[in-house]
Amino acid sequence: MPSVTRDTFQRSHPRRPRLESTVTLAHGSGGRAMHDLIDSIFVARFQQAPAPLEDQARIPLGALNTLGDRLAFTTDSYVVDPLFFPGSNIGELAVNGTVNDLCVSGAIPLYLTCSVILEEGLSTDLLAQIVDHMAIAAVQARVQIVTGDTKVVPRGSVDKIFINTAGVGVMRTGINPCATALQPGDRILINGAIGNHGAAILVARGELALDTDIQSDCQPLNSLVDAIVSVCPDVRAMRDATRGGLATVLNEFATASQVSIQLQEEAIPVDEPVAGLCELLGLDPLYLANEGKIVVVVPAHRADETLATMRSHPAGQESCCIGQVGDRFPGLVSLQTAFGTERVVDVLVGDQLPRIC
Amino acid sequence: MKYVHEFRDPQRAQGILRQIEAIAAQFPPGSPGSSASDRPLRIMEICGGHTHAIFKYGLADLLPDTVELIHGPGCPVCIMPKGRLDDAITLAQNPQVILTTFGDVLRVPGSSQSLLQAKAQGADIRVVYSPLDALQIAIAHPDREVVFFAIGFETTAPSTALTVLQAAAQGVSNFSLFCNHVLVVPALEALLNQPDLQLDGFIGPGHVSMVIGARPYRVIAERYGKPVVVSGFEPVDILQSLWMVLDQLVTGRCTVENQYSRLVAEDGNAVALGAIAQVFTVREQFEWRGLGEIPASGLRIHPDYAQFDAEVKFSLPHPHVDDHRACACGDILRGVKKPWECKVFGTACTPDSPLGACMVSSEGACAAYYNYGQLDRRRPATSSASLAPSHSSRVRR
Numbered sequence: 001m002p003s004v005t006r007d008t009f010q011r012s013h014p015r016r017p018r019l020e021s022t023v024t025l026a027h028g029s030g031g032r033a034m035h036d037l038i039d040s041i042f043v044a045r046f047q048q049a050p051a052p053l054e055d056q057a058r059i060p061l062g063a064l065n066t067l068g069d070r071l072a073f074t075t076d077s078y079v080v081d082p083l084f085f086p087g088s089n090i091g092e093l094a095v096n097g098t099v100n101d102l103c104v105s106g107a108i109p110l111y112l113t114c115s116v117i118l119e120e121g122l123s124t125d126l127l128a129q130i131v132d133h134m135a136i137a138a139v140q141a142r143v144q145i146v147t148g149d150t151k152v153v154p155r156g157s158v159d160k161i162f163i164n165t166a167g168v169g170v171m172r173t174g175i176n177p178c179a180t181a182l183q184p185g186d187r188i189l190i191n192g193a194i195g196n197h198g199a200a201i202l203v204a205r206g207e208l209a210l211d212t213d214i215q216s217d218c219q220p221l222n223s224l225v226d227a228i229v230s231v232c233p234d235v236r237a238m239r240d241a242t243r244g245g246l247a248t249v250l251n252e253f254a255t256a257s258q259v260s261i262q263l264q265e266e267a268i269p270v271d272e273p274v275a276g277l278c279e280l281l282g283l284d285p286l287y288l289a290n291e292g293k294i295v296v297v298v299p300a301h302r303a304d305e306t307l308a309t310m311r312s313h314p315a316g317q318e319s320c321c322i323g324q325v326g327d328r329f330p331g332l333v334s335l336q337t338a339f340g341t342e343r344v345v346d347v348l349v350g351d352q353l354p355r356i357c
Numbered sequence: 358m359k360y361v362h363e364f365r366d367p368q369r370a371q372g373i374l375r376q377i378e379a380i381a382a383q384f385p386p387g388s389p390g391s392s393a394s395d396r397p398l399r400i401m402e403i404c405g406g407h408t409h410a411i412f413k414y415g416l417a418d419l420l421p422d423t424v425e426l427i428h429g430p431g432c433p434v435c436i437m438p439k440g441r442l443d444d445a446i447t448l449a450q451n452p453q454v455i456l457t458t459f460g461d462v463l464r465v466p467g468s469s470q471s472l473l474q475a476k477a478q479g480a481d482i483r484v485v486y487s488p489l490d491a492l493q494i495a496i497a498h499p500d501r502e503v504v505f506f507a508i509g510f511e512t513t514a515p516s517t518a519l520t521v522l523q524a525a526a527q528g529v530s531n532f533s534l535f536c537n538h539v540l541v542v543p544a545l546e547a548l549l550n551q552p553d554l555q556l557d558g559f560i561g562p563g564h565v566s567m568v569i570g571a572r573p574y575r576v577i578a579e580r581y582g583k584p585v586v587v588s589g590f591e592p593v594d595i596l597q598s599l600w601m602v603l604d605q606l607v608t609g610r611c612t613v614e615n616q617y618s619r620l621v622a623e624d625g626n627a628v629a630l631g632a633i634a635q636v637f638t639v640r641e642q643f644e645w646r647g648l649g650e651i652p653a654s655g656l657r658i659h660p661d662y663a664q665f666d667a668e669v670k671f672s673l674p675h676p677h678v679d680d681h682r683a684c685a686c687g688d689i690l691r692g693v694k695k696p697w698e699c700k701v702f703g704t705a706c707t708p709d710s711p712l713g714a715c716m717v718s719s720e721g722a723c724a725a726y727y728n729y730g731q732l733d734r735r736r737p738a739t740s741s742a743s744l745a746p747s748h749s750s751r752v753r754r
């Protein structure tokens with residue numbers, strides 16, 4: 001009888017990770033349960049080419065060097081409730097959010113990390129679904145998720161799952177949009193209607209007993225940014241209008257550049273159901289979160305061409321010019337109403353809504 | 358929404374503005390009433406919702422100089438006295454209690470802290486969108502007492518009343534109400550009894566009137582001789598209502614008119630009024646922040662429903678706490694001062710760290726001026742007319 005060594009045993013009986021139906025504290029212990037969870041849920045979905053699992057991702061610099069001259073690096077944590085909502089879910093959000101944070105700097109997003117903090121008792125099926133969405137979103141956004149971390153905390157310490165993603169990208173040589181670069185005369189562009197994500201989350205919480213068909217606008221913006229910088233390499237500033245909405249981004253721009261920004265109320269696109277919801281609840285769509293909207297500031301002479309380019313891109317078909325930069329009141333954003341009056345659009349104190357993204 | 362667009366139509370607004378200007382031209386300075394003052398006509402919008410809309414659309418900037426809008430005490434958050442907030446905080450600090458309320462109450466300062474600060478220190482305070490949600494929380498937590506901190510005018514009182522009726526029908530014993538509902542007409546009477554307040558007419562609150570109807574304001578027209586026009590909340594609604602008040606003034610009429618007839622009936626909503634009458638009784642006195650005690654201006658739970666009355670179930674200290682010395686909230690709520698005339702406006706008192714309640718709610722006059730009105734504070738007095746030709750030196754500074 002041939003003797004069974006550890007080696008041959010493993011070869012003839014490859015161990016299949018056994019996964020329980022819920023996450024337990026053992027999944028965070030560093031032992032076999034944890035490895036099983038990581039292998040069967042994360043590695044299986046994220047790893048596009050088999051590679052040795054090390055504690056760090058190793059990224060060849062040569063290829064990066066050909067794309068640009070600086071590294072862009074960002075991180076964000078995602079704690080949305082509910083985890084799945086009309087139009088998207090926390091997994092997609094965690095990928096697109098970080099991809100968008102990278103690309104609005106003019107960078108080409110390339111690699112992401114994925115760290116999760118799981119609540120004891122979370123269904124592993126649900127976790128697998130979320131990770132599936134992350135994997136698909138990564139493919140769509142043309143980035144790779146290359147390393148990560150898993151922690152499990154006792155029930156009640158977090159709300160089901162918190163995800164952190166960090167991202168690395170390469171900044172194109174000569175492209176440097178930033179909040180301090182706005183100049184009087186510049187035009188403010190946006191790639192479509194505002195407030196859909198914030199409104200979708202609010203409705204999805206089910207606390208309002210409302211029935212609407214509002215969908216989150218969650219989408220990656222990197223390909224749209226590729227198009228924008230190709231026609232407007234001197235783009236002044238770009239920012240995705242997430243938490244705090246359009247108003248917050250513009251206030252940050254106005255303060256950083258010490259310019260004023262004047263918006264045209266009628267030019268700002270708001271979908272009818274979102275406007276109706278805001279009406280009902282006394283909310284202002286200017287402050288509602290978005291997850292697929294980019295605010296672009298361009299020199300006046302580039303505005304038409306940039307707008308046309310944005311409109312010809314699937315993520316920007318409803319792009320429009322919503323206002324312009326001036327120098328009347330440095331640091332102030334104002335809104336010209338349809339009645340010919342003008343009012344201030346200030347930063348919001350506190351949240352319009354409890355925790356939405 | 359289509360229905361709403363009609364009331365946001367700038368061209369309609371322009372037409373009404375021209376009518377307002379034509380009427381205002383018939384009131385040269387010095388003409389309001391019999392007084393020889395050179396003050397403009399002063400029309401008070403009672404409701405915070407109107408104040409908010411007026412600022413959001415910049416309507417005051419469109420009016421001729423001879424017409425001035427005065428912001429009234431109609432924000433239920435603004436008029437809640439510190440002592441009642443302290444009571445709510447006391448309730449929330451009871452480990453047996455889950456305190457539920459609307460989100461906009463959380464940041465209102467009590468005497469030492471707000472509900473939001475109490476929550477951060479561990480009090481179990483939950484934001485709900487309707488009192489029925491509070492009842493659901495009570496059903497889900499039979500081992501805790503769930504108290505709903507109810508505030509609001511007659512607008513919100515019916516849903517609170519219906520919730521109490523539902524709790525009674527379902528035999529829920531761990532639900533109670535800390536009732537702070539207030540009534541609009543007694544507050545107006547209290548205002549009109551003040552000698553330093555010179556008003557020429559009122560724009561009446563639309564939402565309250567959906568419940569109580571237009572009829573209850575007749576006392577204002579008949580006893581105090583001030584026209585009232587119940588108004589909707591869109592810009593065209595408000596301008597049209599203003600024009601209707603001015604038209605009464607210029608033709609020497611004084612009555613209650615209903616601009617918001619698409620939603621407000623003369624006698625209100627019988628079902629809502631029935632629920633209020635069944636569940637509540639009128640308090641002899643209720644303290645209003647900045648205005649003091651006003652007779653018959655608040656509601657309490659009827660003794661028949663005492664098992665749902667948090668003031669019966671718990672012993673509450675009911676402290677009377679004076680407002681901060683520097684705070685002019687009372688004068689703001691009565692319309693005798695403008696927010697920027699308060700010494701601490703925009704300095705010690707901002708929306709980030711409010712000293713007074715008018716700076717908290719988006720419907721408060723101070724918050725409205727602070728959030729929407731900064732252009733006026735920055736704009737040199739001479740250049741204000743560039744935006745609205747008729748808006749001249751009445752710059753807010």
Ligand code: SF4
Nearest residue numbers: 685686699706713723
């Ligand atoms: S500025 Fe603050 S303290 Fe002064 S009246 Fe307004 S809310 Fe009250």
